[in-house]
Amino acid sequence: MYAQLIKADTSQREEDAARTQAFQRRIDAGEKIEPKDWMPEGYRRTLIRQIGQHAHSEIVGQLPEGNWISRAPTLERKTILLAKVQDEAGHGLYLYCAAETLGVSRDEMTEMLLDERMKYSSIFNYPTLTWADMGAVGWLVDGAAIMNQVPLQRTSYGPYARAMIRICKEESFHQRQGFDIMNQLAKGTPAQKTMAQNALDRFWYPALMMFGPPDSDSVHSEQNMAWKIKMNGNDELRQKFVDLTVPQAEYLGLTIPDETLQWNEEKGGYDFAGPDWGEFFDVIKGNGPCNKERLEARRKAWEDGAWVRDGLLAHAKKKARRAAQEAA
């Protein structure tokens, strides 16, 4: 009996190894993995974590910008901001749907966000204090997000890749509207220009943190790269972001808050100061300026909304029952 068990276990392992190799060959050949395909448990788990975290970031990310919908300065700006924050909710929805194809429900993921088993992007734990922050968030935060997300359009998991194609289109519009707000402020009154510079000063380093810790300190990278869940190194994307953003700041006449910033001819990119990683890990641990408020707001929305969700469900059941009775 015992020998049989060992034999079964070994053959199971051999079978899994063969499947894993075949799976990797499909990824290497650029094939997309679809929901019903076999996949290693680690691949599934990692994707749920990554897509879930991304979905939560969209939802929590509604809050810092939603903070200014009521105070937007013109009807046009109010409309654009409202549409933008609505897009974020839509992105959350596609991403939760993509994650659901991996066997986890949206409600389960929401519970995991609310009891802090799952995370969201640390950037949304920073406060939006002025109207210029709507500019800085669009320009820098969405700009950094695009840098991270464009490569994910080619990620190996089909539903995720397809969601990212749609999301990236909208994000590039978001980034442009953020830049447009900054541009208007930068060429505005002295007070508006101060407002714009102040927003850049506060969001520059948090935006650099969005690419994650230096590659030398980053966990999970190698396996995720092989699986094409992660497509580029953190440092490479951060460099690309800085190289693209510095000329834009110059165009705006704003100053990047980094005295060491300098063009390096040899590498064909800027040398720049990294963010304070101590602060980054503090924020991740829950000690950012707005972590408590963000989760509080999400918990309140979820708890206060329970009667609405229950009511809708109860009515749908009653309606179905009545329809069945009529049919009988």
Added chain:
Amino acid sequence: MTASTENALFQCLLRLGDNTLILGHRLGEWCGHAPALEEDIALANTALDLMGQTRHWLTLAGTIEGQGRSEDDLAMLRDVWDFRNVLLVEQPNRDYGHTLMRQYLFDHYHLLMLHGLCDSSDSRLADIAAKSVKEVTYHAERSAELVIALGDGTEESHRRMQDALDRLFPFVGEMFETDAIDETMAQSGIAPLPSSLRPAFDTQLDQVLAEATLSKPTDDFAHQGGRTGSRHSEHLGHLLSSMQWLQRAYPGAQW
């Protein structure tokens, strides 16, 4: 058009534009806080439609007035006494039940008004109404469905919807109030008389409330003072202090 008709038209356009502006603003306050993602998106959609309509109404109001005021001048630089929205739309969001009930009551009045405006003798109004009526048809369908679903849902959802109806019903009457401005508009064939819309509203309300198992309050007392600007609620001042803050704090700046 005589000067007095022009002035009445200006007031009529402010009533239309202020209703959609204030309600759109209130819906925007939900963004990121709704009970489900689908509801968050739907509320933002409704708010976006209302803001779009606001921009048309207020721009036209500024043109009729002829003082060079833009949509933003009208939205951001008037004080409470100059606002002409009905009291219903400035009521705070409170819980989701109040938000939906407020929406339902307004949507059905709004839809009837827009249908009437589609036949306006003034093509500028008819054009805006024709565009808006498509959007508001959907708003009205959605809010009626939700009022029915939650009225008929659980014991708690029923109780909350009944509370919302009891609280908001005294703000229904004002939407159908008719004064000299409305008379002038009706005589010129520009806009329907609000009181003429009430029978159709009541018929529809009775049907929806019956399906929702909700009881219409028996007291038909109606608060007044929003659409004439004679006495708004305290809520409007707080709404304006958020909405107008940047324009007030940085006069003359471009955004």
